[in-house]
Amino acid sequence: MADHLLEVRNLSVDFHTVTGTVHAVRNISYYLDRGETLAILGESGSGKSVSSSAIMNLIDMPPGKITSGEILLDGKDLLKMSAEARREVNGRRIAMIFQDPLSHLNPVYTVGWQMREALKTHGISTKQAQAEALRLFKRVALPDPERALDKYPHEFSGGQRQRVMIAMALALKPDLLIADEPTTALDVTVQAEVLALLKELQRETGMGVLIITHDLGVVSEVADRVVVMEKGQLVESGTVRDVYRNPQHAYTKKLIAAAPGKGEMHEPEAQGEPILSVKDARKSYGDFEALKGVSFDLKQGETVAVVGESGSGKSTLARILLRLEEPDGGTAYWKGKDLFTMSPGDLFKLRRDLQMVFQDPTQSLNPRMTVYQLISEAWVIHPEIMPKDKWRERVGELLGQVGLSPEHVGRYPHQFSGGQRQRIAIARALALEPQLIVCDEAVSALDVSVQAQVITLLDKLRKEMGIAFIFIAHDLPLVRDFADYVMVMQKGEVVELGTVAQVFDNPQKPYTQALLAASLDPDPDVQAASRNARLASVS
Incomplete structure (x- = not known):
């Protein structure tokens, strides 16, 4: 057995443009073990999504080019696999939840058809695929899941489309799930449910989860370790608590300081008649x-x-x-x-x-x-x-x-x-x-x-x-x-x-109270206390 489920070694990715070469990822290394959640944290354009796309073989080449490195899944270098072998790995062993669901759902097919097709491609019968699609739509809290199967992507809200994507990614119970901003479009209660679902499936299957996010609250809720990227480089790594409590790099300190929800609340000052x-x-x-x-x-x-x-x-x-x-x-x-x-x-x-x-x-x-x-x-x-x-x-x-x-x-x-x-x-x-x-x-x-x-x-x-x-x-x-x-x-x-x-x-209404209780805090200790309180109230 390999030491790690996933190991990225000295990965570099360039993009050649008319204005010159963009060094999107520069010599980064990290690992992920089975049953573990690793968060990649950083600004838009820092190289987070590019590094994960390299794992899934989704970089357009050209203009992109992997100039150095290895990507090892159970010790086997994905970059040296044939296209046929890589297709077998993607979906069954590695699945991905994308940031922008509308760009990755086919607008001319119902989401149920797309879900069934993904399952049938990997050898599941039509009847089983239909039953599994319905089960997963229920688990990701899509309203009226039976009817949802027959809808087209444009008929869902942004958050609902993301839930469809998550259901599709989880269908084959992969060994490695890459989640690229998976809860960006979700409200806090559904975000909490989806993150809890990911953790539950992780416990059931032992899969490793690589989560790409800009949300420190998501990191504190689900991640075991975090790596921080800036301008294509990995600038800091460690356990979530250590990085939050004792950040070493100036960029990490800036991210933590920018987390919302810690300042004074506004008091309304506007005068006069409503506009x-x-x-x-x-x-x-x-x-x-x-x-x-x-x-x-x-x-x-x-x-x-x-x-x-x-x-x-x-x-x-x-x-x-x-x-x-x-x-x-x-x-x-x-x-x-x-x-x-x-x-x-x-x-x-x-x-x-x-x-x-x-x-x-x-x-x-x-x-x-x-x-x-x-x-x-x-x-x-x-x-x-x-x-x-x-x-x-x-x-x-x-x-x-x-x-x-x-x-x-x-x-x-x-x-x-x-x-x-x-x-x-x-x-x-x-x-x-x-x-x-x-x-x-x-x-x-x-x-x-x-x-x-x-x-x-x-x-x-x-x-x-x-x-x-x-x-x-x-x-x-x-x-x-x-x-x-x-x-x-x-x-x-x-x-x-x-x-x-x-x-x-x-808050006066139970619904408002539930929204506030589901909100995530960037402090891992505060978030752990909130999570334990939720679990205690459920039990």
Whole structure:
């Protein structure tokens, strides 16, 4: 038997581009044992996902090239295997959960068909595959799993699509599971359930789990050891507790310091009349009531956070407020004018004031446009904002504000990591200097240091320019740091609404209490105590 289930030795990966060679991974080494969970922590673009893609043989070559190293699975070098042998390993022995489920689910087949096909490829009968698909859909908490099998990927919310991906990856009970940001799109209760499921399956099968994440809370909940990557290099490694309590590298210290949920809570300061007043907003899809009479007010410079499970109606609310979908009832008065009955011409004039950052940047960014074109497009539509000779300079400034380099203006969306794509989407929303920004999980894909940077930027814009925010999020520590008010939604209804202090310090509803109890803490000792308390309450 080999010493370790997985051993990566001196791995280096380069990408050759028109602007030169990018050293994405530089001579990294780490190992993973059976039954162990190793977390790879680092910023977007640090090489986390590239290193895991090398294990799965998913790097496009060219432009990518593995320039050095070995990847040993039970002592056998995967890099020296034939393509046929590698295909047999992938899926049955090594499975992967991807960060962006929409890019990895076929849009023209139902998810049930895709699940069955994956199982049948590895010798499982159609009848067994159907039964196993249904069982796994139930285990990852997909609502109405029998009907879910017959749905297409676009019919699920972002969090639900991620659960489909997780079910597919776990189907063959692999020896090694690579989870690339597996809970980024999930609300806290489902995140807790999915992480608990991964640990349960790990105990049953003895599989090793390699989890790639920017979330220190996820690390503290599931990992045994952690390695930290920066700019393609491995800068620190150790047990989770040792690295958190006694970080040695400056970059690790910066990540830990940036973890949200430790600062003072906001006290609402906004004065005057609401700029947005929503009353009894309703929306149905056939027999399904997505919104059942939602009401709230928002003042200039104020932030209302909307939290709740996937499918609770958060994103539907955002879409009808911006008239991306038509409401079925209610009113939404923006400075005295009802958004729900506004004419297309009046709505066009208002688009500059109301902007949205979507949950999935892969869907919201045109793949045929460069970063420069994506951001400056706003000024093509609203040319009165800025003269054309200032566009390039302003695009560079916006990229710098969200933690990207002005040198990125000529790249396309597919050339960025998931977190970097989301930063581009935020820069695009800021280009029009709007009065209201609806953020639909806008920072969920960002690592903690850039997340802190973006939240600081949004807070600065709120104070200096009076921008108001509707902040849809599942990251409760982040909500605690940024919002003035918290609106908790469940099954299309508002179950609790109050200031951050009221909701976090004295939640009234059992559902709110469950959300807060499921929230993860970056401190492994605090998280262990929370986990033990949950287990004690269940038993």
